[in-house]
Amino acid sequence: MHWMIVIPLYIFGSITLLLSFILAARLLRLRVPLDPLVTGASACAIGLIIVPLAAGWVTVDAYTGRVLLVLVAASFALAGVDTLLGSVMPLPLDEELREGEPAGGSTSGRAASIE
Numbered sequence: 293m294h295w296m297i298v299i300p301l302y303i304f305g306s307i308t309l310l311l312s313f314i315l316a317a318r319l320l321r322l323r324v325p326l327d328p329l330v331t332g333a334s335a336c337a338i339g340l341i342i343v344p345l346a347a348g349w350v351t352v353d354a355y356t357g358r359v360l361l362v363l364v365a366a367s368f369a370l371a372g373v374d375t376l377l378g379s380v381m382p383l384p385l386d387e388e389l390r391e392g393e394p395a396g397g398s399t400s401g402r403a404a405s406i407e
Contacts, residue, residue, distance in 0.1 A: 297355050298341055304363040305337035311370035318374065318381050 310333035317324045344350045378386060 295352055297352065297357075297360070300360055301341055301355055301363065302337050304360060304367055305340060306333050308363050308367045308370060309333035309336050311367060311374060315370055315374050315377070318377055318383050321381070321383075323384055 310329060313329045313333055316322075317329070341355075345352065
């Protein structure tokens with residue numbers, strides 16, 4: 293049961309990394325689609341949690357609620373900064389993130405049949 297701390301760490305780690313990647317893309321004015329950012333954030337979060345455990349650098353006892361609290365606070369802070377910069381530095385990525393609106397691209401046949 294002690295290993296269950298890894299699940300919320302992965303979730304909030306992925307969210308924090310994704311927001312970091314989006315913020316970096318916004319500041320550098322990169323035209324990056326959302327899919328590679330999500331994949332990269334998930335892969336990095338898994339790597340940052342599993343590799344130190346597998347290599348024996350840390351034990352699962354090192355992953356405490358404080359670490360989780362820092363990740364939650366960082367994700368809220370990064371979301372706030374991204375929201376503030378969104379109106380000043382808009383990105384094409386913002387169109388993908390809007391709910392219910394198409395990103396301007398074509399929809400594949402399978403996706404169109406689901407709608």
